[in-house]
Amino acid sequence: MMHDVRTTLTIDDDLAALLHEQARRTGRTFRDVVNEAIRDGLLRSELESPCIPPVHDLGIRPGVDLTKALQLVGQLEDEEIVRKMEIGK
Numbered sequence: 152m153m154h155d156v157r158t159t160l161t162i163d164d165d166l167a168a169l170l171h172e173q174a175r176r177t178g179r180t181f182r183d184v185v186n187e188a189i190r191d192g193l194l195r196s197e198l199e200s201p202c203i204p205p206v207h208d209l210g211i212r213p214g215v216d217l218t219k220a221l222q223l224v225g226q227l228e229d230e231e232i233v234r235k236m237e238i239g240k
Contacts, residue, residue, distance in 0.1 A: 160185075 162170070162185075174184040211217065 170184050170188065171181060173179075173188075174181045177184070217223070
């Protein structure tokens with residue numbers, strides 16, 4: 152059995168306007184719209200899995216130490232310059 156708890160809540164003006172508009176548009180009470188919004192937000196955060204970014208193969212050679220990325224970039228640039236010089240560009 153659910154019990155009503157009366158409390159004072161300060162809502163930002165922009166959110167209050169959205170809530171009042173939703174109540175007007177749906178013909179429901181402001182209280183019902185607020186409760187549904189809070190409930191939906193809380194339940195959604197419980198059901199959503201944590202954000203796991205996608206993993207992409209960067210084509211890095213095995214054994215390359217990415218903590219020295221600037222050194223790696225320099226080496227790759229040097230290799231490209233040598234390659235271009237060898238083919239006469």
